[in-house]
Amino acid sequence: MSSPDDAGRTAGRTVLTVADLHVTFPSEDGPVHAVRGLSLDLVAGETTAIVGESGSGKSAAALAIMGLHPPGVRVTGSVSLSGTELLGTSDAVMSRLRGNDIAMVFQDPLSALTPVYTVGDQIVEAIRVHNPGLTAAAAATRAVALLDLVGIPDPALRARSYPFEFSGGMRQRAMIAMAIANDPAVIIADEPTTALDVTVQAQVLEVLRRAQAETGAAVLLITHDLGVVAGMADRVTVMYAGRPVEHGTADEVFHRPLMPYTVGLLGTVPHPDAPDRPLTSLEGSPPSPLTPPPGCPFAPRCPLATALCREAEPDPARPFEAGHEVACHRARDVRTDRLTYDKVFPVPRISPSPLAGLPRAERDTVIALHGVRRHFPRTSGSVFRRRVGTVYAVDGIDLELKAGETLALVGESGSGKTTTLLGILDLAAPTDGRIVVLGKDVSTLDRAARTALRRELQVVFQDPTASLDPRMPVFDLIAEPLDAFGYEPGRIEQRVDELLDLVGLEPDHVNRYPQQLSGGQRQRVCIARALALEPRVVVLDEPVSALDVSVRAGIVNLLADLQGRLGLSYLLVAHDLAVVRHIADRVAVMYLGRIVEDGPVADVYDHPAHPYTRALLSAIPIPDPAAERGRARVLLAGDPPTPAEPPSGCPFRTRCPAFAQLSEDQRAACVQDTPGLDVVHGLNDHRSACHYTGLIPAIRGLDDDAVWPRPTA
Amino acid sequence: MIRYLVRRLANYAVLLFVAVSLTFVLASVRLDPYSVYSLRTPPVPAETIEGLMREYGLSHDVPLWQRYLTWLGDILFRWDWGTSPLGVSVNDEIAVRMWVSLRLVLLGSLLGIVVGVAVGAWTATRQYTVSDRVVTFLALLVISVPVFVLATVSTIVAIRINNATGVDIFEFTGETGSVGAYPGAALVDRLQHLFLPTVVLTLTGAASLSRIQRNLMLDALGSDYVRTARAKGLRRGRAIRRHALRTALVPTGTYVAFTVATLFVGSAYTERVFNFRGMGMYAVDAIGSQDVHGIVAVTAFSGVCVLTGALLSDLLVALLDPRVRLG
DSSP: OOOGGGGGOOTTOEEEEEEEEEEEEOOTTSOEEEEEEEEEEEETTOEEEEEOOTTSSHHHHHHHHHTOSOTTSEEEEEEEETTEEOTTOOHHHHHHHBTTTEEEEOSOHHHHSOTTSOHHHHHHHHHHHHOTTSOHHHHHHHHHHHHHHTTOSSHHHHTTSOGGGSOHHHHHHHHHHHHTTTOOSEEEEESTTTTSOHHHHHHHHHHHHHHHHHHTOEEEEEESOHHHHHHHOSEEEEEETTEEEEEEEHHHHHHSOOSHHHHHHHHHSOOTTOTTSOOOOOOSOOOOSSSOOSSOTTGGGOTTOOHHHHHSOOOSSEEEETTEEEOOTTHHHHHHTTOOHHHHSOOOOOOOOTTTTSOGGGSOEEEEEEEEEEEEEEEEOSSSOEEEEEEEEEEEEEEEEETTOEEEEEOOTTSSHHHHHHHHHHTSOOSEEEEEETTEEGGGOOHHHHHHHHHHEEEEOSOHHHHSOTTSOHHHHHHHHHHHTTOOHHHHHHHHHHHHHHTTOOGGGGGOOGGGSOHHHHHHHHHHHHHTTOOSEEEEESTTTTSOHHHHHHHHHHHHHHHHHHTOEEEEEOSOHHHHHHHOSEEEEEETTEEEEEEEHHHHHHSOOSHHHHHHHHHSOOSOHHHHHTOOOOOOOSOOOOTTSOOSSSTTTTTOTTGGGSOHHHHHHHHHOOOOOEEETTEEEEEEOOTTTTTGGGSTTOSGGGTSOOOOO | OHHHHHHHHHHHHHHHHHHHHHHHHHHHHHOOTTHHHHTOSSOOOHHHHHHHHHHHTOOTTSOHHHHHHHHHHHHHHHOOOOBOTTOOBHHHHHHHHHHHHHHHHHHHHHHHHHHHHHHHHHHHHTTTSHHHHHHHHHHHHHHHSOHHHHHHHHHHHHHHHHHHHSSOOOOOSSSOOOOOSSTTHHHHHHHHHHHHHHHHHHHHHHHHHHHHHHHHHHHHHTSHHHHHHHHHTOOHHHHIIIIIIHHHHHHHHHHHHHHHHHHHHHOHHHHHHHTOOOHHHHHHHHHHTTOHHHHHHHHHHHHHHHHHHHHHHHHHHHHHOHHHHHO
């Protein structure tokens, strides 16, 4: 599969140059300027990342490079591949380059593969469209080899599978196989791991690295995740409102950022060295791309903005110092005054909890789960349903949430976190075991008692857009629970005002509809609604993962502040483990419906005992390029087994890196007995469910270095 | 798969039995076969009518359950669906009409599907262009005009053309007419008679299917996998045909299998205007002529059509969509 430019593809050579790229979409309300003046050089063997929030123009830029915008979208500037201009060329010419010289990996692997063809056929198609001389059999052999390269087990068989038979991680591997099929000079990866679990994300990023090593391609990585950027990128371009605002080597951008937006963005991500540092909240949202303000688009959100910033927009990123470009009037001040996020952005006020001084053992227990199981029947057949098995979604867990604390459930998708939450919210008896909420066993409740208990237990869901009725104004949304519990109209009005103030919304927001609010504001409305009835427990189901990075910190801070002010207890489910470390007091790690480790968050993160916890923590990308580079990872093989057929004994043994290194005799325990939670290190509230907890830190690949890098000096 | 099919068919048989039995009861109670003879001149004596009715199993003096059992027994043991109040065998009637409908409907709906899918897919790729808007307008026009108007208009146009040219290019009454003496004349004559009703059925079928196909196609065109196909290096046309159209055909399969089956009885207007003595017209005529056994037979026939359609559409979807086949 050699392409003519192979000879010239030496590491360090620029293969693709983007200069002053502009992308403008037509719309009913006028032109939308999605990309305004992007310039980039992609170098063979290097990874360049474009970081930005949704709407910053990063994906529009990628599609413009691929020439995949529909006609009607205006693309100007220059995109040249090894000296050949691509903009303005015909679809015929571009089709010869696409997939051959420039390949792309898309975000959502579920929808990015055609559902009606086998994975193998789709890779074969990618090969044969550029190599018409190749026989079908030869292309099929090559497709299997490619699937093997990206780590699909049993590739010859899996090539005949359809996309729906693949897990998310496997689909993304197949996408990468397709992208490297013709040995491209450039691979564009648009949010390649956004929809995946951290463990699978780590695997896929590893495959992407291998693909790059194999092809020597220049990789353009588009993402909003600063941790992923730190681990992958050599160079970084930060985009804001269609503009490149900062560009430089990863080290420069992460360690010596110049643009206040970058500074703030870095401050919004929890950092493992300083878990207790308050997060910067970047209030506001990017300007509308329809009517950009005259000055710098970031000026309305920038504490450093001056009159000049509001009047004149700085040119797209231009050189500031060697290897570092920036588009900011205040860059010089940021550098000379050594302004870091805590100096630029206001430090949020987080109220201390009134219960802070009280030892945990003396606090009330608000939620207790004793040996809770939740099993679902597995059925088959569309006309005649019959039971063919059982899904062990939650299989015997104990949990205890104390007053004023945050308990986080973490684990991969399918581990039973959400089932546990929903089981508690249901206030109905589980398949087995007892759920006690505020001292009341839910299986004994009658209708009235259950309704009364609902007041005390409220929930905030992941996607604020989906959980707010688009036809109701904010007032009605917040007033609804009050109305349901028979508040007087006058009292409701007063309470809604209080709640808006509590969650940091303006009084005039009451008449707005959800679609007129930003994502962060919508989530604030959801929080206000949850707090309307003064609950004692709030269940948070991925409260920030649907939000843009810059507003996540604002919500995290708000939740922390509200907990202190109102003495709330939180039961949190989150897949962002860095956020969990920041906001939780205790953490329970779930795997296949069981808790494999629990304890105080600092103990679990700093001294993880269970091999699964170690792997999970080591998969978290850290927003620090130096730390990421020096990190050894515990990569888990494959996907979690299905909860319908859990393995015998220890549920984790099929993927356990320690199990692989145990002797035959030692393994017997793992295969036969399901380990229970045992106290670790003599600390009575840090427990792990592993037969060989004591052995783990000494096992190769699971030693402490692999987990959570120590702060760099 | 075989077991699944057998169970499915057994399920259908029960469903059909219930539907047909209910229709028998309803028709026997509501229709009055005696009235067919009431306006005869000279008047037919009541005893004669009663005698005929008893012979045909339609007498009101025989208890309903007894009539039902007789009728059911005839079907089960002799495959005899009874007679009309005038003594015409329902079996004979259906044996002829079924093939008339089949010729008409099969051709019309197959062409309708092909044209509808093609037009729908094509307009989707040209969304909001002049051609898309024109086709949309025409399709909506055809959908909103009642089919008998459309059929009548087509005959008027045909007459005009025939008159203007002086040759009977178009034939539009019945299935056959004056057959010429040249070789193959009989076939030509039949095709001539089939032409206009087929055009009408094709137009109405294609118009509504094109709307559905256009929407399905628009979804498919905006999907990520078409973008992936383009990113692999497929030209626009090929990406659309191989990826967008192929996937957008899955729901069409369900819809089409179902409509074709129901068309057998549903094209009464077209049959009426062009004087095709098919099943649709039989349904209307049977009610008009107080034909209890006829209407029950038509119900049974259309029931079989609908269930066959349902089965076909399930099989077609399984064939088109691996997620259904293997999932």
